[in-house]
Amino acid sequence: MEIKSLINTLKDHSLRITDCRKDVLEKFLNANHALSFKNLEEDLVNYDRVTLYRTLHSFIDKGILHRIPDDSGFASYGICHDTCTPQSHSHDHVHFKCDDCGNIECLPSHHVPKIEIPGYLVGEANLIVSGLCNSCNH
């Protein structure tokens, strides 16, 4: 990932170009799976925890990242491959959590099946599947 594209991504989302934002964004672009806050904290030790939290929040606000809830309470964050905006986050893809390596992946090719519930108005749906990922299964 070259630095030019990082900067453009930040500019396109009307975010100021800072070292922290570049480093965080780069990590997400290079990772092939979602990252937890702990992942970031471990690797980007030269930034304050608070700054990392605020960086995640601004990325989510702008539609660069989406939060992936986890049963264990440790949320992860994934890139919004589809075009999310500050106005609307929409993610109808399945999330996979590997029981072995612990990684969480976005599976954009797998959409969450629509559920019909009589008498209910169904909005968002969130499907988290666990098991063994492609790497750990072979």
Add this chain to the structure above:
Amino acid sequence: MEIKSLINTLKDHSLRITDCRKDVLEKFLNANHALSFKNLEEDLVNYDRVTLYRTLHSFIDKGILHRIPDDSGFASYGICHDTCTPQSHSHDHVHFKCDDCGNIECLPSHHVPKIEIPGYLVGEANLIVSGLCNSCNH
């Protein structure tokens, strides 16, 4: 819910009969939706927080309750209507979270669709749907 049945439920799961356990179990049996820890804490003020946590844990261990993860990080707990045991919790039903009243419901009649992911070994699946519940929708 009469007290006899409460006691029998506890006995059947080899748990000692205590006031706290009876009160907590009664609340779950009377509620028509899942309860969060905060729900319990607000209503059962005469018990220590730690005791409520431990009560929830023992109920989960024995297969009386199951934990329902929530995007917001506040887990809820629902009764295991099917026969769960200390050995195996199995819940393949959909969970619904109402955007209006905030209640979370177990929908035992709605099973989580099975997902096939090539190269992956798929195990558990967790589907949380949000929208308006039957009450808030009418």
Add this chain to the structure above:
DNA sequence: TTTATTTATGCAACATTATTGCATCTGTGA
């Protein structure tokens, strides 16, 4: 029923995760 054993409870302390206030620093547009 009484006693002994096991388990549950309450309190305090601690751990973890996340947020807020505020002074200072930095990026950006003028």
Add this chain to the structure above:
DNA sequence: TCACAGATGCAATAATGTTGCATAAATAAA
């Protein structure tokens, strides 16, 4: 280059959950 909105770091605080330990209560044994 300058002014200013916005970002950062640090300290304090909040929210949620866990652990250790003394005491109390429930159940088993006598």
